[in-house]
Amino acid sequence: MTTLVQIIKEKLQDVLKDPELVTGDLKTLIDAVQHPDSLNDRLLLQEKLFVLMTRLGDTNASPKQKKAATDLQAIAVDFLYKDLPHPPGAYLSALASNASTTTATANAPQEGGYLKYAYRAADASNYNPLFPNFGAARQPYARTVPSTSLFTPINTLPDPGLVFDTLFRRPKDQNGKSKFDPHPSGVSSCFFALADLIIHDIFNTNRKDWSINDNSSYLDLSVLYGSSDEQVNAIRRHDGTGRLLEDVFADNRLLLMPPATCALLVLFSRNHNFIAQKILNINERGNLQSPSSLTSNSSALKSQDDEIFHRARLVNAACYIKIILGDYVGAILGQVRDRSDWRLDTLAQSRTLGHDVSPRGEGNVVSIEFNLLYRWHATLSEKNEKWTEEEFKDALEAAGCVDSKGGEIDWNKITEADFGKAAWKVGSKYTMQNVKEWTFGGLERDKETGAFSSEGIAQILMDATEDVAGAYGARRIPEVMKVIEVMGIKQARSWGACSMNEFRKFFGLKPYSSFDEWNSDKSVAAAAKALYRDIDNLELYVGLQAEDSKKPGPGAGLCPGYTISRAILADAVCLTRGDRFLTVECTTYNLTTYGYRTLLPSTQTMGEQDGSYGGNLTRLFYRLLPAQYPVGSALAHFPFLAPSTFETQMKQIDQEKGTKEAAKYLWSRPQVPAGPAGKLTNEPEKAKAGFERVITSYEGAREILTETVPVGVTSQHQGRVWSSGYEDRIKNVLGGGIWTKEQKVLDLDFVRELVEGHVPHLDGLEEKRLRDYFVDLVWRCVGAKEFANADAYLGEEGKGGEKGHVRFLDVMKDLVNLIPVKWVCEEIAGIPFKRDSDGDGSVWTEEELVRRFGDVCQYIFVNNTPEEDWPLRESSVKLFKYFSEHVVDQIKQHASWFHAVKDTKDIIMSPNRARSTAFLHKLVERKGVKTPEELAELLFVETVITARHWSQAVGHVLDAILPKEGEVKAKISTAEFKSFASNVFAQNPIVSGVHRTALQDTRVPGVNENIVTGERVFVSFIDAYKSRSSNAAKISGAGEYGILGVGEYGLMSPKLFDVLTPHVVEAILSLSNLKRGPGQSGKFNKFTEDTQSLNGAPQQIYIDAVGALKPFPDSLVIEYTAQSQKV
Structure with a gap:
């Protein structure tokens, strides 16, 4: 050190x-x-x-x-x-031959003699290609520290039972109740549920030969997938989707752990299926087919199933590691508690100071020393202690070892033979042949699907999060664990484990000179001295369990013994850095682009934190249990810290720093839905039982949308019967992301009137000028953003530009998505765009503003991915604050002669302000009693939040007009546009559907019974349009585009949409010889899937240039010939 x-x-x-x-x-x-x-x-x-x-x-x-x-x-x-040797210097028994090859390796998917993708073998063989069995399952444990100074003969060491009673056991009071010391940092039992997974993942000592580890030495989720081909095959569906059976896992030892351990493992089982389905839906390489189109048991189906399974396993195991490094290590170091999102990246490529490549992916072999180090029974909470007693009691009685007759069991009388019989009895019930029937925690499997209820899984995990674990240290292990601890002491002796001081010396730590230095509790030190006499005789296992534990502080969150704390980080680095599938093979090629991106932090993929301070388990809660964990729930964001203590800590930090972070979270326990929420039905009796009613008729959908309270409730809107929920999210944005019950009326009527009547020129309000501005904007974008093929650069001085040369334009990225952003920035708010040479205080480029405009629209209207809710909100808040600062500044400048002079200067310096100033001056004249800040709020809601929906609507229209091959033949006139667009939106809705909540009892066309106050329904636009009758035009009425399901604000307001959109589309279609760009570039990169948060309704998802999944189209390249008169 x-x-x-x-x-x-x-x-x-x-x-x-x-x-x-x-x-x-x-x-x-x-x-x-x-x-x-x-x-x-x-x-x-x-x-x-x-x-x-x-x-x-x-x-x-x-x-x-x-x-x-x-x-x-x-x-x-x-x-x-390099704290630990690679490879180890010694093993407990002879190594198996390196020539062995597993069935999985022999049947590896190959093409032309080369592996098509890297994958994990069932037994972890070939993790090190040069030494195939290095760290594989069913290989001997390593010995890290040879014992050379422990001179006490093994038969003179103190009795293990006596050691337990004097140094390990929790003391009892006069009533026989054991003394429980809560964890000093408020670490929850959920943390130790993950610790159970980690420990059982890498340690599975063979029952007959204690020198052999039946699991691999890698954190490869073998507890889920198994450590043999037989186990892996037993949990797979083999149906071409690469998925596992519902809620299964391979390691039955976990059924003997507190229920939260299995509940977490079920999440990883579901996560595998989630990832596999995404890989199949996205079909990145175009080689996957719908399983229904493949012949059952064919080689093609098997090959596809193998590929999806192996890729999904790589992603799932990497996700597991990100949770270990982000949540688990973050809790160990107290980083979440201290509100830091930085994490130690043990996987990153790096070089030493001598410029040598720092080793990665060389393999790993776990040792007996760390097997002993990870036995943390002292941390059992009071609740889990009682659970363990009950489970152990039932197992012993079932095995015929005891007959308690309803009374208490004397745990001191339980023998090792009793434990072996009970463990065998329980284990024999759970075999790989009946893996689909395993249960835990009182849960039952669905008779049709075999899955556990999400409500049950969530309840178990929330219980564990609220349950404060026990503290480390001497005399803190429950008495029920005595037989297991005695066996542990004997096992350590049979392995010839080193002493406590030898282990410390190995890690460069100062050896203890006395028992008092090892443990400052005089009674503990005295007892240990009486048992061992000399500190150098103190056994490693005993020394680790009863050592002084740390106090909470910066860098110390877990607070185990000092020696454990030092060694655990070295082991974490070796376990992760030594795995080639987490390092050199963790690539987009092997994991797919989607799989790789899902591992990245939100700060990298979305530019914002996700509220978990570097944690990653939150994603699984929101991805797999969205109905049970509401957005902003502290139990989802901080599962390893009990909210009863962490809320207080958060508020204390807020008070010290003058922040309000704690107010962003919901600290109370969520009300988990009682029924099978999230399923759709039209049957009234099921709707009452907890199912969500779906509205499928066009008439019913149109009526609900018509009668929904719009954002900005005023007196003339009273009497509406449906609420959208949009207003709550808008208030979150305007309130800076603080969760609040404040009711703020947004009167948008007068500002909407000004926006719809505003034009860029100061000399009139003619509709023609407004159209001319947008058409001119089209040509400005074309001229600035188009690119050409090689022939165009043969002109004078390489400039090209001759009429007839082929041109290309990403019409979505560089025109359609940009137009509303430019309109708002130039015409409304006077926001400057950042350029390399800018020094005027501008913050974002055009592209960055386009992204943030999309974030706002997605957060408010298309918020279907709960794990993205927090970063979307934070991005939206930042955009609003930036927008508001510019608007408020200009309004205030208008208030005085001095500011008017400054305003003139700003107009000269910033062209964007030249046109926005005129509009804002008119806004001020009409503002009434509203403050500049309130005007900025109204303007933001009216112009910004639907900008990306307008772009999407235009994109859908263009995609429908452009033929699959060849040039556009038929132009769409402005007179024909409305009818054409209506049909486009019917066949390809902007959103698939929306949720609405009834504000009063009501009837809806197509639904037989009353919908009651507070009932939530799902309006499916896809189904609604399918059900629309032949007289749909009469139903929708003149001047309507049918049911859009998006906010009718800004460019999506009927007046502006009718006036502007046809002319924008017409200008684009006027490009000569217009057609789609070549290949994939000329198509939307999209796929369709059933979205869980939309209750299974099909949702179109677009893939952007960096592989992110978005609800809006990002790219569509068009091809045309140069038009010198326009460009």
Whole structure:
């Protein structure tokens, strides 16, 4: 550690010149380098190093600080990885031959002699291609630390039962109740449910030969998939989708753990199926087919099923690792508690200070020392202690070992033989042949699907999140665990494990000189001294379990014993960095672009944090249990910290920093739906039982949308019977993302009138000028964004531009998506676009503003992906604040002569303000008693939130007009546009459907019974249009586009849409010899899937240029010939 600190000090010389970084912790580190003799782990040097990296790498840190954090991380990871030998120096028994090949390897999918994709073998063989059995299942444990100084003969070591009673067991009061010490950081039982998965994933000691580990030495989710071909095949469907059977997993040992462990594993089982379905739907390489089109049991179906399964497993296992590094390690280091989103990236490629490549993917073999280290029974909560007692009691009675006759069991009398019989009895009930019937936690499987209820899974996980775990340390293990702990002590002795001090010396830690130094509790130290006499005789297992535990503080969240804390990080680095499928093989080629992107943090994919401070388990809750975990739920964002303690901690930090972060979360436990919510029905009795009613008739859908309260409720809107929920999300944006019950009336009528009547010129309000502005905007975009083929660059000075040369334009990205953004920025708000040479305070480029406009629209109207809700809201809030600042500034400038002069200067300096100023001046004249801030809110709602829907509507129309092949033959006149667009939107709705909530009892066409107040229905536009009768034109009425399901604000208001959209489309169609671009470029990159949050309704999803899944089209390339008179 001293060497590491010295290297870090040298690496930080430039950064240390910044006085803000010379904190007390850093001074302590420098002092430690100067006085190496005083180094020991009680000085918390490791914690201070990680706190330093956390502060330097935080999202809000400067680029120089982040660079320093990256450099420090590379050094620290390399140091921790090399803490353990690769390969190990010793094993507990002889290694199997490296020549063995598994069935999975022999049947690997190949093409032309090459693997089509990398994949995990069932037994983890070939993880290191040079040493195929390195770390594979059914190989011997490694020995990390040879014992050379433990001179006490094994037969003179203290009795294991006596060790348990004096050093391990929770003491009892006079009433026989054991003393429970809650975890000092408020870590929840859910954390230890994941710990159970990790421990059982890498440790599965063979019952007959304790030197053999029946699982692999990798965090490959073998607890889910199994460690043999037989287990893997037993949980798969083999139907061409690559999916698993519903809610199954392969390791029956987990059924003996508290229910939250299995509940988490069920989430990973569902996540595999979610990923597999996405891979099939997206079909990135175009080689996958609908399973229904493949012959049953054919080689084609098997090949497709294998490919999807293996790719989905790679993604799911990588997701598991991201949760371990983000949530699990984040909790260990207290990073979530301290509200930091920086995480140690153990997988990143890096080089050592000598420029050597830091090793990755070389393999890993787990050792007996870490098998002993990960036994954390002291952390059992009171609730889980009682559960364990009941389960153990039932198992012992079923095995005929005890007969409690309804009374208590004396756990001191349970023998190892009793435990073996009970474990065998329970295990024999759960075989791979009946894996579809395994149950836990009192849950039952659905008779049709075999799945557990989502409500039941959620209840178990919420219970675990609210349940505070136990503290580490001596005398904190429940008595019911005595027989298991005794077996653990004996097992460690049979392995010849090293002493506590030998283990510490191996990691460069100061060995303990006395029992009092090992544990500051005098009674514990005295008992240990009486048992072992000399501190050097203290066994590793006993020493780890009863060592002094840490106190909560910066860098210390888990608070185990000091030695565990030091070793656990080295092991985490080796387990992850040594796995080639998490490092060198973790590529978009193997995982697919979708699979790889789903592993990235939201700050990288969406530009915003997701509210979990670096955690990733939140995604699984929102992805797989969306009806049970509402957005903003603290139980979803912080599952490893009990809300009863973390809410208080959050508010304290808010008070210290002057922030309001805690107010963004819902801290109370969500009300989990009682019925099978999320399913659709038209049957009244089922609707009352908890199903959600679907509206499929066109008449019913149109009536509900017509009678929905619009945003901005005024007196003339009273009496409406349906609520959309849009207004709540709008208020979240306008309120800065703070969850609030504040009722704010948004009177949009007068601002809408001005927006619809406003034109870019100051000399009139003629409709023609408004059209001319948008048509001119089309040609400006064409001229600025089009590109040409090679022939066009043969003209004078390489400029090209001759009439007749082929031109290309991404009509969505560079025109249709850009037009409403330019209109708002130029005509309404006066927002400047950022350019490389800008120095006027502009923040975002055109492309960035287009993205944020899309974020607002998606957050408010198409919020169908709960895991994206938080970053979408945060992006929307930032856009509103930026918009509001510009609008308010211009309104206030209009208030005085001085500001009027400044306003003139700004108009000259910023062309965007020239036209927006005139509109805002008129807005001020009509504002009445409204403040500039209120006017900015109204204007934002009226012009920004539907901008991307307008672009999508235009995109759908263009896609319908452009023939699959050849040039556009028939032009659509403005007179024909309305009828044409209506048919387009009927066949290809802008949104698939919407939810509505009844504000009063009502009747709806097509539904036989009354819909009651508070009932939520789903309006399916796809079904509605399918049911529309031949007289649909009469139903929809003149001047309507049917049912759109989007807010009729801004460019989507009927007046503006009718006036502007036909002319924009007409201008685009006027391009000479217009046709689709070549190949895929000339098509929308999209797919259709049944969206869970839309109750199974088909939803069109678009894939953008970087592989992100969006509800809006991102790209459509058109081809045409140059028109010198226009460009």
